[in-house]
Amino acid sequence: MSDFQKVESILIVGGGSAGWITANLLNARLNDGSGPPVKITLVEAPDIPVIGVGEATVPSIRRTMNIMGVSEKDLMRATDATFKSLIRFKDWNLGEEFDHPFDRRERPDTDAAILSWLQNQQAGNAFAQDFSILSNTAERMLAPKAVEWADYQSPFPYAYHLDAVKLAAMLTEFGAARGIQHRLAKIVEVKENERGDIATLTDEEGREYAADLYIDCTGFAARLASKTSPDEIDYSNNLLCDSAVTMNVSYEAWRPDHILPYTTAHALGHGWVWDINLQGRRGMGYVYSSSHIDRKDAEVEFRKFEGPHTEGIEAGHIRFKTYKRVNAWTGNCISIGLSDGFVEPLESTGLYMMQFAAQRLAEDLRPNRRFSNAMSAHFNQLMRTLYEEIIGYVTLHYVTSNRRDTGFWRDATDFDRVPRHLENLMEIWKTRPVTDTDLLIHHRLFSLESYEYLLFGMSYFQGEVPKGPASNFSLKPALEKCYARLPKHENWLAQSLR
Numbered sequence: 001m002s003d004f005q006k007v008e009s010i011l012i013v014g015g016g017s018a019g020w021i022t023a024n025l026l027n028a029r030l031n032d033g034s035g036p037p038v039k040i041t042l043v044e045a046p047d048i049p050v051i052g053v054g055e056a057t058v059p060s061i062r063r064t065m066n067i068m069g070v071s072e073k074d075l076m077r078a079t080d081a082t083f084k085s086l087i088r089f090k091d092w093n094l095g096e097e098f099d100h101p102f103d104r105r106e107r108p109d110t111d112a113a114i115l116s117w118l119q120n121q122q123a124g125n126a127f128a129q130d131f132s133i134l135s136n137t138a139e140r141m142l143a144p145k146a147v148e149w150a151d152y153q154s155p156f157p158y159a160y161h162l163d164a165v166k167l168a169a170m171l172t173e174f175g176a177a178r179g180i181q182h183r184l185a186k187i188v189e190v191k192e193n194e195r196g197d198i199a200t201l202t203d204e205e206g207r208e209y210a211a212d213l214y215i216d217c218t219g220f221a222a223r224l225a226s227k228t229s230p231d232e233i234d235y236s237n238n239l240l241c242d243s244a245v246t247m248n249v250s251y252e253a254w255r256p257d258h259i260l261p262y263t264t265a266h267a268l269g270h271g272w273v274w275d276i277n278l279q280g281r282r283g284m285g286y287v288y289s290s291s292h293i294d295r296k297d298a299e300v301e302f303r304k305f306e307g308p309h310t311e312g313i314e315a316g317h318i319r320f321k322t323y324k325r326v327n328a329w330t331g332n333c334i335s336i337g338l339s340d341g342f343v344e345p346l347e348s349t350g351l352y353m354m355q356f357a358a359q360r361l362a363e364d365l366r367p368n369r370r371f372s373n374a375m376s377a378h379f380n381q382l383m384r385t386l387y388e389e390i391i392g393y394v395t396l397h398y399v400t401s402n403r404r405d406t407g408f409w410r411d412a413t414d415f416d417r418v419p420r421h422l423e424n425l426m427e428i429w430k431t432r433p434v435t436d437t438d439l440l441i442h443h444r445l446f447s448l449e450s451y452e453y454l455l456f457g458m459s460y461f462q463g464e465v466p467k468g469p470a471s472n473f474s475l476k477p478a479l480e481k482c483y484a485r486l487p488k489h490e491n492w493l494a495q496s497l498r
């Protein structure tokens with residue numbers, strides 16, 4: 001007997017980035033004339049604030065916004081956005097830095113060049129500078145695209161830094177204008193039917209809401225999913241950080257020489273600091289382990305690192321957990337965003353995971369406006385694999401470090417932190433360079449190049465370099481073309497967003 005259930009209405013609870021990205025993506029994909037319309041309603045509690053961080057993205061954000069029908073310039077104007085070409089990691093090995101850019105190297109042309117590069121291995125960032133165009137253009141403060149190039153188009157993969165609160169506000173207006181029903185109400189009760197599916201939701205005023213499919217985007221509260229799918233995987237043994245102290249530093253308080261087209265992730269004594277340059281301010285946060293430093297001392301360490309201009313700037317404090325719901329989708333309820341899980345923001349994966357989940361869901365629902373147990377089981381497997389991959393990749397930043405200067409670094413670099421699926425690979429990568437087939441088991445948010453930038457950037461590979469053919473590869477000719485074509489980041493912003 002078929003277990004298909006029809007979807008004529010979807011109720012999303014929560015109006016943060018997860019809620020509004022999911023609502024707008026589903027609306028764009030399901031209400032495009034490709035089948036019967038689906039009624040999409042978003043309910044959010046007026047008195048529960050959104051988490052309000054989440055300012056660095058990865059390149060898939062461009063595709064998501066394009067599918068929704070948001071123009072690039074509208075997005076950038078509305079969210080105070082700037083370009084992001086890479087993440088620059090500082091002091092993950094003390095005194096060194098390396099880049100994780102978004103571009104891939106020319107394969108297989110550069111394979112031989114990598115071997116000869118490894119023969120003369122230098123510490124830190126030299127690898128990205130020799131193989132990544134974006135690492136070089138970002139160093140010169142160039143935008144990843146010319147002013148006249150079309151929305152979201154460039155030969156280089158790029159992303160944005162943006163104001164997360166403004167993003168949710170923009171998507172609220174955008175969605176409401178395109179037929180998404182928006183209700184301000186706090187859900188206080190979840191009623192289930194005899195099958196364990198959600199039957200109705202009730203708000204504080206006693207109003208009831210019913211739909212064919214429910215999406216929990218209520219953040220860490222997981223108001224629906226904590227009832228329908230309570231089991232969680234705890235990743236706190238892999239990643240020790242569980243807190244952040246945040247600050248917005250206006251350009252009046254401190255003006256950097258440039259609005260950087262990259263995110264900086266600077267390792268400190270008990271975690272690391274993100275520095276994100278928007279058009280009008282810097283967004284900063286110190287992600288730390290509360291088992292190693294208390295909240296007050298973390299704020300002191302953060303202010304000392306940033307400088308005396310932070311005096312008088314208010315700091316925010318956030319606690320988080322590193323976890324994943326075992327089943328994101330149970331019955332007629334799916335959790336997306338922080339309600340499904342969270343990995344510290346070192347590789348800016350939060351917004352990516354919710355886009356991935358919402359797009360995947362749209363792919364399942366679009367052909368027939370119905371869902372099945374096979375769809376939910378596959379979705380759950382995909383989301384777990386994605387989390388495993390991200391947890392593994394983020395953990396590598398710590399366990400490859402040679403820092404042992406504080407209790408935090410001694411604990412965070414312990415081999416016990418390595419997730420099981422990477423244990424053997426970590427042994428292997430010490431003795432030979434990472435290869436594409438090493439990474440086949442996972443979903444592949446992170447490409448071979450991502451692992452190369454990290455492992456070679458952290459000088460993790462110490463083995464004998466396999467002999468290869470001679471190579472005379474050089475980025476120089478490509479770079480010369482880019483330098484002639486790409487404008488300064490700040491000039492692009494000034495000219496294009498006027």
Ligand SMILES: Cc1cc2nc3c(=O)[nH]c(=O)nc-3n(C[C@H](O)[C@H](O)[C@H](O)COP(=O)(O)OP(=O)(O)OC[C@H]3O[C@@H](n4cnc5c(N)ncnc54)[C@H](O)[C@@H]3O)c2cc1C
Binds near residue numbers: 045047048187338345
């Ligand atoms: C310190 C930190 C830094 C981060 N940095 C990045 C980054 O650089 N890049 C990135 O991609 N991601 C980042 N993230 C992740 C990102 O912030 C989140 O993934 C994103 O904001 C999604 O949040 P959300 O919408 O799931 O939850 P929230 O923003 O918490 O929104 C929850 C919503 O649910 C509503 N709600 C709650 N309970 C109820 C109820 N009972 N009834 C009705 N409504 C309810 C609230 O009103 C709110 O609208 C970061 C996260 C943290 C903690």
